[in-house]
Amino acid sequence: MMTKFENKILNSFNKLIDRLSDSEGRQALKGMQRGIEREALRIDDSGNLATDAHPKMLGSALTHSRITTDYSESLLEFITPVFTDIDRLLEDLTYTHAFTVQNLPQQGLWPVSMPCYVGDVSDIPIADYGSSNTGKMKRLYRKGLTYRYGAQMQIISGVHFNFSVSDSLLDRLYQLSDQAVSKTDFISESYLGLIRNYRRMVWVLPYLFGASPALCRSFIKDQQTDIQFEEMGKGTLYLPYATSLRMSDLGYTNKEQDRLSISYNSLELYLEGMQKAINMPSANFELIGVKVDGEFRQLNANVLQIENEFYSPIRAKRVAQDGEKPSEALARAGVEYIEVRALDVNPFSEVGIEASQVRFLDLFLLYCLLSDSPDSDETQETEITSNLNLVILEGRKPGLKLSCNGEEITLADWMTQMFNTMGTIATLLDDKDNHGYAQTLEKWLAAVENPDLTLSGQIIKQLQDSQIDHGCWVKALAKKYHRVLNETELPEDVLLRYQVAAKESLAKQLQMEQDSTQSFESFLEDYFKEDTSSIEASKLAVSS
Template sequence: MKKFLTTTNIRGLLTPEELLSGNFGFEKEGLRIDQQGNLSITPHPDVFGNKLKNPYITTDFSESQVEIVTPTFNSLKEAYQCLTFLVDIVNTAIPNDQYIWNQSLPCILPDKYMIPLAEYEGKKGEESRDYRINLAKKYGTKKQMISGIHYNFSIDEKTIQKLYSNYEKEDISYKNFKNEIYLKITRNYLRLKWLIIYLTGATPSAHKTFTKECIDLMKNFDGIDSFYSKEGVSFRNSSIGYKNLLALYPRYDNIRNFINDVKSFIEEGNLSEAKELYTQIRLKPKDPTQYLESLLETGILYLEVRSIDINPFDKCGISLVDAEFVHLFLIYLLLKEESEYEKWQSEGVYNEEIIAEQAFNPDIFLLKDGENIKIKEWANEILNEIEELDNIFELKKENIIEIMRERVNNPKKTYSKQLVDIIENKGFIASQTSIAIHNKETSFESIDLETIRNNEKLLDYYTHSLPKIRL
């Protein structure tokens, strides 16, 4: 097959609207806390009904960990508006003395044995609980309390079909062509994910009740009960984050090799099942319950980006500007020519952890195809290439690119640096609890029942999120 999808060979083929077209969705995790910032260990609120049947609001690992899942939209703005509405529903529906911790690293945690595993009904529920019991034994319950934002993305099918029509003379099926689109994005993402971690990282601090290995990486004490780092941006994505015990590098050159490698990880005992492979970006099939079989049969349906810390400065956990940049970044990854450096996966993990733990250390370097390079130099190089893409295809995203460039060239603009300033003044727990309480207040101000009754979409989200309430 000729050189696969570059700016040069699709220039003039797609309109700006076609290149930007896609399907978007979000998943947001958040811990329920009390007014002092302690984890609430009460059961998942009954108002949300059966966790397995509620399409929008469920739990993740723990009864204390609410998970919001939006439907898929062909507009990023619509997906974000839905996430906003579901966040408001959760904030107003949980008990009055509870709040949602809007941080990726956890609040004040009880003893590890007191953290309640999520409870589910029926045979499927038993399987889910058994899976969580095994995860707790393997990784520890405290690490399971790390939360995040998952960003789901696929390219519009009509755009893929138009790209494929330009390749019909090549010996490749449509399914494999579509797989290669997502595999190329994935490979480039795993090479360059460090930039997203730098731009969206917001976990420089942890409470003393979190894991010792995390606390040991943080050199500063907030004077109350928490620790923080002035050099790191995202300890959620650091060497002590929620990762597989062994570094696992499946092949991403084609789906069959990826599947065979994951199967071998399971056979060797490194994974209990396919979904235990914790990667910064995940290939998602049509049927997640039959993950590997579905990938082989119907191919990749969409990608799930998993590197993004919860943004405590936004009630939704992610800003619309950041969401728009991630979209632009994924398009860039599709069109960017790939490096042939053989150790790209291990180098990607090295860069990920260096950025997470030492992004603001002026003496550190990243590795680019085995050679040292300064963070600002490489970041600006990538942003320049994205800017060139923006100009060529007239995407009109220059304002978003400029915001990211400011974060690169002036670290004080990053979420992590802003958080450190707040933590040094107010402490980690007090400042983040204050944010959670404020978010709940603003949600009550935002929810208008009359508007919901007169809006079919909002009414659907409301009634399915809160099945025991009727407006």
């Protein structure tokens, strides 16, 4: 049964989609742009965390555009350029994986989100970006994360999906609007509307694509948790209906941020909330100290050291200019694209994500963009959090009920309604020779009807059927993918491109280090002085 809220959204969606159903509208819908960022831990031949430095053959983690590191020297991050074609996007990601594996002697990549066995957290090496002030700041930020949340949490891996629609679609939507605001403001409002709808329905992603229902007991160690785990084998902890423990309180969360109330109801409110967050003192982080016995422990003692510390399942983004902070870029020219951050690494793909997931994300995000998106209030924020937590911990539970704008609805009914609506978009994106989007919906609708077909359901079934520990299962996958990627032949021009990029990135890092003549302490003072002074400038830029 459809709730009143969903019925209202459907009515506005249908009116808009009718106006996009001509040939020009369909072409505008197809012009989506996508990029992927995939994180993966380096492991040794035994499946343990690799603790050596970032390999020089891969270039500089500070300046390389495709291969970098996240929190740790061991946590690689692969970044694609922007593509309109899904096959080319995944081909590029595969080439980056292959080049990396072929330059990792006796090492491989851990193919799931939750970390491999770590004996002592002190063995987790914080990423090193060299001696330039920029490199030192990146390392100190990560050192601060270690003091704040512990190193174990920081080596959880995920996949980020960057998405934008075509200029022609935005032009068409603007023409169909009342044009009460400028085109730039309309684009920002449209993406923020997408974000609000995404947050209401984000639980869909862990339900279908959550791939961390189980983990190695070593990850828990001395952590306090209220989660009542069940045990399997010698060292596997799991929940029977869990989807994404990565997104639970055990994973990539930040209790200190619970008191932040960052609004997505307008760009001005979002920027205002973000500026407050990066200037809000934290009593808990103050206890850590910023500089103790002459050594920095964190960038500052605020709730957020910098904007990147804001943990959210989606972000509004714009490509920043040199030296520009994320909020400054948004204030300068508005929202350019969004970054989906609620995806676990898919263990059934050697690159962590596969084509049907990308197509589903296309459909889901277009549905969020084209549907009416009322402002969110405190009551709805509570509902969003509750629904997400329910699906994370027991999403595959038969008959699970969620709340939609205060009305109770089963997860299966809500998803079925969404799939029916997304089918309208699939019809416009497909053509007579290609039914990829319709086939995607058919594939994942089966997972709505049978939760064992979700990624988390498949994982639990394989573990139970084989009676193998989670760690052993993952190690076998790692070896399989290592063989596949090691045997992937890189075209000569592609191989040369990666080799040149590695050398040029190392040279660029060296130049940055030679150019860093300012003291680090002075560098930090200037950085955060600019941050404070940009608050009013950001407000003026958005409101003008």
